[in-house]
Amino acid sequence: MDKYIIRGENRLHGTVDISGAKNAVVAILPATVLAGDVCRIENIPNIADVNTALEILAELGCGVRRIDRHTVEIDSTTIVTQTVSHDLAKKMRASYYFIGALLGRFGRARVPMPGGCYFGVRPIDQHLKGFACLGATVSPMKDGMIDAHADKMVGSSVYLDMVSVGATVNIMLAAVYAEGLTVIENAAKEPHIVDLANFLNSMGADIRGAGTDVIKIRGVSRLYGTTYSIIPDQIEAGTYMAAAVATHGDVTVRNVIPKHLESITAKLQEMGATIEEFDEEIRVSCPDKTRHCNVKTMPHPGFPTDMQPQIAVLLTMAEGTSIINEGVWENRFRYVDELRRMGAEIQVDGKLAVVQGDSQLTGAPVKAMDLRAGAAMVLAALAAKGVTEIEEIQFIERGYEDLVEKLRGLGADIRRVTEEELVIKQA
Ligand code: UD1
Numbered sequence: 524m525d526k527y528i529i530r531g532e533n534r535l536h537g538t539v540d541i542s543g544a545k546n547a548v549v550a551i552l553p554a555t556v557l558a559g560d561v562c563r564i565e566n567i568p569n570i571a572d573v574n575t576a577l578e579i580l581a582e583l584g585c586g587v588r589r590i591d592r593h594t595v596e597i598d599s600t601t602i603v604t605q606t607v608s609h610d611l612a613k614k615m616r617a618s619y620y621f622i623g624a625l626l627g628r629f630g631r632a633r634v635p636m637p638g639g640c641y642f643g644v645r646p647i648d649q650h651l652k653g654f655a656c657l658g659a660t661v662s663p664m665k666d667g668m669i670d671a672h673a674d675k676m677v678g679s680s681v682y683l684d685m686v687s688v689g690a691t692v693n694i695m696l697a698a699v700y701a702e703g704l705t706v707i708e709n710a711a712k713e714p715h716i717v718d719l720a721n722f723l724n725s726m727g728a729d730i731r732g733a734g735t736d737v738i739k740i741r742g743v744s745r746l747y748g749t750t751y752s753i754i755p756d757q758i759e760a761g762t763y764m765a766a767a768v769a770t771h772g773d774v775t776v777r778n779v780i781p782k783h784l785e786s787i788t789a790k791l792q793e794m795g796a797t798i799e800e801f802d803e804e805i806r807v808s809c810p811d812k813t814r815h816c817n818v819k820t821m822p823h824p825g826f827p828t829d830m831q832p833q834i835a836v837l838l839t840m841a842e843g844t845s846i847i848n849e850g851v852w853e854n855r856f857r858y859v860d861e862l863r864r865m866g867a868e869i870q871v872d873g874k875l876a877v878v879q880g881d882s883q884l885t886g887a888p889v890k891a892m893d894l895r896a897g898a899a900m901v902l903a904a905l906a907a908k909g910v911t912e913i914e915e916i917q918f919i920e921r922g923y924e925d926l927v928e929k930l931r932g933l934g935a936d937i938r939r940v941t942e943e944e945l946v947i948k949q950a
Contacts, residue, residue, distance in 0.1 A: 524915070524942055525941050526916060526939070526945070527904070527937055528937070528938045530910050531906055531908060532770075532907070532937075533934050533935055533936055534934070535767055535772035535773075535905070535934055537773065537775070537933045537934065538774070539933055540929075542593075543593070544568070544757060547714070547757070548573055548576070549570075549572055549616075550617065550692045550715060551718065554723060555585070556583065557599075557628050558748050560598075560748035561597070562726070562749055562750070563594065563595075564594070564597065564750075564753065565598075565751065566754075567593050567594065567595055569925070571615075571920050575611055575615045576617070579607055582604075583607070584604060585598060585601060586598030608635075613869055616637045618634065619637045623654070623693035623695070624825065626697045627676065627698070630674065631672045631673075632672075632823055634669050636667055644853065649685070649690035650694070653681045654693070656679040656680070657678070658679075659676065660673065677860070678704045679706075680742065681708070685709075686711050687711060695738065695740060698774040699728045699730075699743065700744070701740070702866070704740070706740075707738040708736065708737055710732075710733075710737065712736060718754045722751045725751055727743055727745060728740070729741040729743055731811075757784060758830060760776050761784060761827070762902070764788075764807045765834065765902055766901075767808065769902045770801060770906055772934075773807075773810075775804055775932060777804040779804060781802075781805055794815075795811060813837060813842070815838060815845040816841050817847070818838075820849050820850045822934035828852055831895070832858050832896045835859075835862070836884075838863065838878040839862065839868070840881070840883075844874070846878070849875075857877055861890055865887045881903070884903050886907045886908065886912075889912070892915070897915070898919060901937075904937075916926060
């Protein structure tokens with residue numbers, strides 16, 4: 524098993540470039556299916572989830588051409604099947620966006636229940652309700668496959684029972700060609716929802732209101748190929764901002780949209796960090812000890828649940844006691860046991876965690892329990908005394924491009940060691 528080996532207590536300093544947003548690209552790549560034409564997507568992050576999405580596109584019959592490390596061309600004129608295989612779907616959560624995209628274009632989709640990070644039960648009832656509202660029939664699940672089909676998709680009103688990013692994306696994809704008007708009420712407002720709407724509109728779709736809680740989609744009869752550049756990753760940026768605070772460093776995070784980072788910026792300022800905003804970069808410095816604060820995660824524009832494990836690490840070192848209230852997922856504290864191995868004192872009760880501050884974290888062998896939990900272990904290791912070895916790094920590499928190189932560029936002592944290297948060393 525490959526590992527990261529990190530020696531902590533180096534103050535990070537310098538500039539880091541943020542990659543394209545994972546949660547935007549995993550929606551936009553399936554959306555290229557709708558074009559029936561060639562789309563060129565730029566600023567693609569080089570991460571495992573993108574490779575999986577590209578493999579699914581190739582499996583469907585699309586032409587997939589890598590132009591360079593961050594640009595790809597997808598030709599969806601050559602699709603031969605509307606079925607996604609289990610092997611690929613289980614690798615990432617967002618494989619279920621192929622249901623909306625295939626249903627939208629062909630009126631048929633067979634896609635397995637998706638894989639992805641485990642935060643407790645992750646139902647998709649709102650996605651299925653949306654498809655049904657648009658006229659699709661979703662057959663009872665057989666062989667782990669979701670089978671959706673429609674003779675004709677017709678616009679309709681869909682009220683989401685809870686704010687769901689995935690359901691908002693999937694209904695937008697399914698509705699682009701649906702006859703008449705689709706209205707999604709109580710829609711998610713995340714930056715990647717707006718990015719997807721901008722991408723679809725650049726292909727000729729008619730979507731208004733993305734970024735508010737009512738999105739209106741008027742069906743069109745044709746879409747065209749386009750060239751589109753993915754927005755910067757809000758959570759990757761937030762993670763490097765938190766790394767600056769964790770190590771009392773001074774880091775400029777470049778190629779970001781500061782507006783997308785406001786809730787993270789506000790929390791870090793409350794903890795005592797100094798933050799300067801520029802047009803496309805943010806400088807975070809934190810020479811002094813930080814203060815405790817309380818955090819409640821919420822849908823955008825609230826504090827993102829995907830930054831909850833990272834901020835928890837900062838709170839273990841801050842002065843005083845903090846409370847974290849996880850407002851999105853039922854079970855997102857699985858990383859706490861790993862942090863305890865490093866000396867953190869955190870009590871969890873359901874969706875609440877009480878974090879005792881003033882801990883001196885120390886290096887230990889730990890695991891990445893999921894993508895953002897893994898990012899939190901990296902932050903803890905950067906701040907800890909001694910050496911930390913992190914296993915299960917495949918979770919981290921699903922969502923962070925060149926993490927080791929970017930952190931080394933900021934002065935971190937981090938190495939990625941492969942299983943073969945470990946075996947040779949032990950022999
Ligand atoms: C997306 C993000 C994920 C992030 C999450 C919340 C992607 C690829 N992933 O996940 O990183 O943590 O948003 O910001 O963009 N729910 C239902 N029924 C449904 C759908 C959702 O009950 O049909 C519930 C979920 O259990 C959860 C809440 O709604 O409690 C929000 O989930 P949702 O916004 O759908 O998350 P994802 O789209 O899976």
